[in-house]
Amino acid sequence: MTTDSMPHGKSVEVHGIFQKIADYYDRMNFIMTLGRHRRWCREVAERAAPAAGGDLLDLATGTGVIALEAARIHPTVTVTGADFSERMLAHARTKPGADVIRWRQADAAHLPFGDESFDAITEGYLLRNVEDLEAVLCEQHRVLRPGGRLVILETCPPSGPVKPVVEWGMRTIVPLLGHLVSGDRSSYTYLESSTRDFESPQQVADLLRRTGFRDIGWRKKFFGTNVILWAAKAR
Template sequence: MTSDRARRGKGSEVHGIFQKIAGYYDRMNFVMTLGRHEKWCREVAARVAPVRGGQLLDLATGTGVIALEAARRHPTVTVTGVDFSEEMLRRAKAKPGAGAVRWQHADAASLPFEDEFFDGITEGYLLRNVEDLDRVLREQHRVLKPGGRLVILETCPPSGLVEPVMKWGMRVVVPLLGQVVARDRSSYSYLESSTRAFESPQSIAGALRGLGFKDIGWRKKFFGTNVILWATKGD
């Protein structure tokens, strides 16, 4: 684990925030997405469709919602849940069904796995948090087998007619919910600003195409504030 690197710069800030919010992460997610987060995680686990008996990686697993759903849905598959926050992993390991997942402490920018090891990769809300997006995507391309699927759940900068309303909602409502539900306005102000500043699905798709991914598609969710994006590694 490249903890020294992860603990510097943006990596250090992000690590600190997730260590701090781990205890109320699931509750806040439920409130902020009006209960939709679990449904999106189920869709991510379904879309990745790993081969029977294969290996699946859930990156930035956090409290393990996608990893646990994937293990339930694909019982013949070995699911590995990776995160660099010890506190988030601790919560994941305490959940019902956690014994079906291998939990591993690692940085998404430097994955401790062989080339072409995994048949599928899932991730929820990782990319917006990383310092070097290209490097993190390259690592995923490296550890994925040709023909393997990558499925990403991310927040999305609002656009179109709802943009002003959603921007206002995110700037005012998200930190306020952080204050009320978690007594932590500052961590949720980070969430709002990192979402507004993040790339569009078109831009992520462009980066994936440049790395050799194909069959790329996406579906926006929740008034365009979230997106599920999928891609297949070319041969």
Template sequence: MYTSEVESAELVRMDKPAPRDWAQMDKSGVKETFDSIADYYDHMNRVMTMGRHRHWCKEVARRAVVPLGGSLLDIATGTGEIALAARCLYPHAAITAADFSESMLAAAAARASADRISWQVADANSLPFADESFDSVTSGYLLRNVDDVYRVLAEQFRVLKPGGNLVVLETCPPTGPLSPLVTLGVRLAIPMLGQAIAHDRESYKYLRDSTLAFIPPEKVAGIARRAGFQNVRWRRKFLGTNMILWARRPA
């Protein structure tokens, strides 16, 4: 169901410090983690979300609402699930998909219809695009992996055209009466699946810890407003462990 919007526009910070084993990992360490799991990324996402991940990516693309002949930037594209969904929905749009992991981009570029997308290595903290370049900006599982959520959202605001749409797919800490049980499931299941499928327990321990320590949707919404976005809304998914957030740059 829809959640109400947060009225405060103050700078929002995490309530609790992130676990030491990933909070101090530098950008090169995060990149190395994602490079190492590129071959298993899609399969793991399908297993961990019981097949819902692809549907969420399609919803993100649909909410991007790219105009005829318009342009979309997908940041932290990974293996390109959102970008490829947008390619199907908006066949006449110019779609650019960016990631800082060359291994992820290589896996994405090998997929069907990938030749109709511009793939580019880029850092979400400092995007290599001019101001007001895109009609829509999307991202998947980006914000929990950056040091400064405000800076990254401000960069997305900068490259969006006035009236452009922002859509974010992200994990979030579970809430509600079942949250202790769901949290326990996340703590146990993600590293176990990482070991069983990718033979990489450590990388998925990082993904588990960054998921559980990330801020809730209402705080992401508050940061988005501070970055300049309006009409910020969100919807939780999958027992509250994922969310889709959408907003607009004022015209």
């Protein structure tokens, strides 16, 4: 790992968790979303809509689900999948179609790319795991070309009448599934708590606006526990 991609502060803990869960990450995402995760990743890739022949960056690419969907949907686009977990990237590189992706180890807070390098940026479950949310979004704004789109898949703290039931399920079922599938309750206890403590879609949208993005919207998924947000950089 290079100096620029070395995790710092909270990132050290998060890096350790994602290194640990890499072997069963896809399986747990499938189980926890009742098979919906890949469909959401496909929607993220579709909404990014980079121009033909353009460049797309998939941040927190993990095992590459969004990056691979983007490469399939947009075959003329150059896709870069970046993550700070070596083990996640190792899994991504073994998947069918992975040879067309440019895999890169990188810290989202210090992206090793020049200004205005990409026509679109996608990301999955990144923002709730970073130490400085605004700094990470500023980095994405920096490397995105004018008119480029940012599409985010993220977990969402429960709200509304179903909040008590959903919170109970998250506190109880998610760590239990982690234990049953992998013998790893502690990592999924962190992932559950980071979801409950994260910003609402409206708060993320407000921060995107302050960072310089516009045309912001979102759509909640799966009882409001996940959300897809989108925004654009001004031309």
